[in-house]
Amino acid sequence: MADQLLVSTRKGLFSARRKGMGRWALEGVFFLGDNVSLAMQDRRDGAWYAALDHGHFGAKLHQSKDRGATWEELGVPAYPTPPEGHVEKDFMGREIPWRLIRFWCLAPGLASQPGLLWAGTLPGGLFRSEDSGATWQLVDSLWHMPERRKWMGGGADAPGIHSVCVDPRDGNRVAIAVSSGGVWITEDGGATWSAHTKGMRADYAPPELVEAPESQDPHRLVQCPAAPDHWWVQHHNGIFRSTDDAMTWTEIKDVKPSVFGFPVVVHPKDPLTAWFVPAIKDEQRIPAEGKVVVNRTRDGGRSFETLHKGLPQAWAYDLVYRHALDLDETGERLAFGSTTGSVWISENQGDDWLTLAEHLPPVHAVLFV
Amino acid sequence: MPRVAFTQNLQRHVPCPPCEVAGATVRESLEAAFTLYPKLRGYVLDEHGALRFHMAIFVNGEAITDRLTLGDPVATAAEIYVMQALSGG
Numbered sequence: 001m002a003d004q005l006l007v008s009t010r011k012g013l014f015s016a017r018r019k020g021m022g023r024w025a026l027e028g029v030f031f032l033g034d035n036v037s038l039a040m041q042d043r044r045d046g047a048w049y050a051a052l053d054h055g056h057f058g059a060k061l062h063q064s065k066d067r068g069a070t071w072e073e074l075g076v077p078a079y080p081t082p083p084e085g086h087v088e089k090d091f092m093g094r095e096i097p098w099r100l101i102r103f104w105c106l107a108p109g110l111a112s113q114p115g116l117l118w119a120g121t122l123p124g125g126l127f128r129s130e131d132s133g134a135t136w137q138l139v140d141s142l143w144h145m146p147e148r149r150k151w152m153g154g155g156a157d158a159p160g161i162h163s164v165c166v167d168p169r170d171g172n173r174v175a176i177a178v179s180s181g182g183v184w185i186t187e188d189g190g191a192t193w194s195a196h197t198k199g200m201r202a203d204y205a206p207p208e209l210v211e212a213p214e215s216q217d218p219h220r221l222v223q224c225p226a227a228p229d230h231w232w233v234q235h236h237n238g239i240f241r242s243t244d245d246a247m248t249w250t251e252i253k254d255v256k257p258s259v260f261g262f263p264v265v266v267h268p269k270d271p272l273t274a275w276f277v278p279a280i281k282d283e284q285r286i287p288a289e290g291k292v293v294v295n296r297t298r299d300g301g302r303s304f305e306t307l308h309k310g311l312p313q314a315w316a317y318d319l320v321y322r323h324a325l326d327l328d329e330t331g332e333r334l335a336f337g338s339t340t341g342s343v344w345i346s347e348n349q350g351d352d353w354l355t356l357a358e359h360l361p362p363v364h365a366v367l368f369v
Numbered sequence: 370m371p372r373v374a375f376t377q378n379l380q381r382h383v384p385c386p387p388c389e390v391a392g393a394t395v396r397e398s399l400e401a402a403f404t405l406y407p408k409l410r411g412y413v414l415d416e417h418g419a420l421r422f423h424m425a426i427f428v429n430g431e432a433i434t435d436r437l438t439l440g441d442p443v444a445t446a447a448e449i450y451v452m453q454a455l456s457g458g
Contacts (some may be wrong), residue, residue: 006396049444054382054412055423056421056423056424056453056454057379057380057382057411057412057413057421058411058412058415058421060382060411073408076411079416079417081417098417099415099416099417100416106385
């Protein structure tokens with residue numbers, strides 16, 4: 001089980017450690033004062049990665065091979081130079097820059113693909129590195145795919161790739177999810193892509209575009225490692241599940257207190273068990289009734305338990321972003337962090353929660369390491 | 370030779386004390402500075418070589434006009450300041 005948690009925040013990458021049964025404490029911080037978008041651990045070699053968003057100075061990537069004792073700055077993806085005179089606009093007429101704005105997702109390849117990393121970024125470029133992040137190459141096929149031009153911002157001004165799922169059965173099969181722009185899968189290492197959104201719907205789109213792949217706003221996409229035909233999506237419109245390897249999706253309705261939210265995690269061995277952090281959708285984006293809760297299903301979405309023991313149940317307005325809920329590799333320990341700087345940990349699949357922090361900077365992501 | 374100085378906030382990420390460089394334009398002067406501090410390039414310029422949106426460059430107290438190709442001329446004794454634009458907050 002993981003005994004350490006990395007918390008990526010607006011003002012640094014904080015580290016917390018388990019101090020005994022049900023006791024966790026913050027113990028250090030890396031990049032204090034800097035905006036850390038997310039962290040990733042490559043379980044093939046143990047290396048940690050931290051993606052920074054300096055604002056003025058751009059997005060950067062750092063790697064640590066000694067669990068944070070020292071960090072080395074790596075290369076960053078570069079978008080291609082647009083054709084002469086080309087000004088790209090989304091379909092609402094807003095300009096999309098061909099410039100790296102932010103890392104939004106990092107994922108390692110399989111054990112059989114040493115050194116291979118994938119990076120999902122804003123404004124919608126997918127990049128791959130063959131040398132553990134030293135250099136990056138744009139996945140041209142996706143960037144130049146005509147449908148990519150129909151993606152638009154969702155949660156940010158520009159579209160972004162926030163989920164990359166490398167199929168545990170075949171490292172050349174990679175799924176990405178885009179806010180806002182659907183779910184796309186390559187079967188050939190990135191040479192070609194096809195949409196996988198059948199069954200999803202986007203209430204917020206014009207009627208004729210409700211089922212269009214590019215209209216879908218999956219907030220987070222996960223694949224069960226032990227049962228990779230099983231997928232979950234927390235969508236802007238609700239919760240969707242696939243049991244046929246993302247060929248079709250089924251909407252899970254009538255989930256209390258809300259089907260809206262950003263993150264989802266699936267149990268590593270049991271594809272029927274998944275967790276969500278519900279919130280009131282769209283205009284408000286706050287927990288229902290000021291109560292922070294986690295929803296858990298153990299039966300593939302037929303029923304949900306609303307877990308709240310140890311979580312604030314009054315006057316709480318914590319919003320949890322798409323990368324700010326994590327599950328350790330055993331499927332026992334959960335952690336989530338909020339935009340108002342709270343972090344909670346559970347050691348029993350969400351039945352009970354303990355408060356790790358209440359006053360951190362806004363939390364972008366949490367990660368067990 | 371033009372003298373290039375960088376905002377103190379950059380020093381946290383890339384040590385880059387002021388330097389004297391050979392260059393007739395802002396571009397040439399910065400390129401010369403980047404040979405001294407290679408990591409600095411990505412902090413000041415974007416991947417297309419343009420000045421980052423929230424950065425600013427002043428030559429003898431005047432903001433440069435060409436943020437894209439950095440073609441503003443610099444005199445031999447020019448003082449070039451690379452700063453953060455307040456637009457970034």
